[in-house]
Amino acid sequence: MREVLWILLTAIALIYALALAGLYWLQGRLVYPLEQIQAFKNAELEARTEAVAITTADGLELNVRFKAASLESAPIVILFHGNGEDLAQRGHIALEMIDAGYGVLLAEYRGYGGNPGKPHEAGLYADARAAYAYASAHSTNLVLHGYSLGSGVAVQLASEANISALILEAPFTSIVDVAAKRFRLFPVRTLARDRYDSLSKIASIRAPLLIYGGTADGVIPPAQFQRLFDAARGDKRFALIEDADHLNVWTMGGREHVMQFLASLQPAREIV
Template sequence: MSLFAPLLLGLGLLSLATSAVAGPVSSQVYQPVSLADTNVEFRGEPPQAITAQTADGLTLEGAYWPPAECVDQVVIVFHGNSYNHMVSAYRAEPLRAGGRGVLIASYRGYGDNPGKPSEAGLYADAEAWIAKAQELAPDSRLYLFGFSLGGAVAVEMAARHEVSGVATMGAFTRLRDMVPKIARALVTERYDNLARIAAVEEPLLLMHGTKDEVVDPKAVAKLEAAGGPNVVRVNLTGGGHWVPLDGLAPRIWDQWEKLEAARPGAAAP
């Protein structure tokens, strides 16, 4: 089922009963899965359990692989609108390539985390995880990776903070574009990548499967056009909404480093 299938299905009923679905539109965006319903097996050493404190007083659980000795790179991973941080950790484990650090962020209401997800809430959660990464590895270069809805979180954080590189997979233009036109006026959550991408100055990889069944591949062309010269579009030929990182991770790191080195005034790593 599509990650946004419940949202699309529910909103598709508007033509029959607008008042019946007007209230819970935003709540259909988020599809968290509890940790009790999650069973993953890692390829190598499992990540450490880790927590971050949000500005509004929530304690969120995530996962962390610290960087190897003499490695100064850490990537924060923001997952999509479903599942939880343990599923995200399983998917993102290949980003440990070369001993890099990987911090799996999660959101309020996901897994066993307290709170109710919202756009403002997810951004507050992301701020907490960025602060946590800076605390854990203060001398490291920081990167952001976001999948689907997490791509919007990564873009927003990159617009607010100076980081070394950003990558998204399956990013949409804005949330309202993911629902039928008749329902867009009822979508209160913005997640507007199209508006925010121009504020991202760091090297930004826009990865998108050419056969993405959830977010139309045309979205990545629109995002590329809205961005600046720092944006690199990566077409994942034959790929769907999620493309496994096993073969991609080394290429992502290589591309980040090349783009980073090419930036005006860039210091040698």
């Protein structure tokens, strides 16, 4: 009986070790599932924005899309997308902002949308800095909008750059906190290579802040939105969109909060 029990425990330990090793080696695919996929198509977005090549500090040339503001003093909004999409899937937001007179730069990451390179935390920060450098050559009035994974990128950039405001859609406190909820049996806090620890950075940001997300978000617990908001200082706003999930926050009511927030940053006669 002891022999059987020992064999069983050994088998369980072996399976756990293999699962742990698999999780460690596959974490890049879990965090960046669209690595090396070709770009999605959005014909209207392509017609109304310009394809631009930017160069990162480590020498990668990335394709982004840009449209200057049509209203004087309106900001350029830099959009950072989530991990399971490319810039075209932020197209509906970009087009509504363009219609409202704002400028838009749809940032893209290495390894996404046909771009060269392999995504990782430091790399995405470098990509964001390159997008910021391009936008800042056209305006000093810049707003960052980060969604999901892009919220971690936007928070890092906001902590080091001069911006007019920061908008976070469905943000996490850190990638590690999200993973720890999903993989409870594994020591992900020890294993994680990329962390995107927004919670430790948010208090350093002095620009006006809007955080919004859905009450039915099944990917990032809404409690993380609240923790991030509570840790922020200064001019900040928070909106929970009833019944919205991780994918439809903008269309379920987030749009109104974002547009009101942007309008509050501008002279009343400029943006409607």
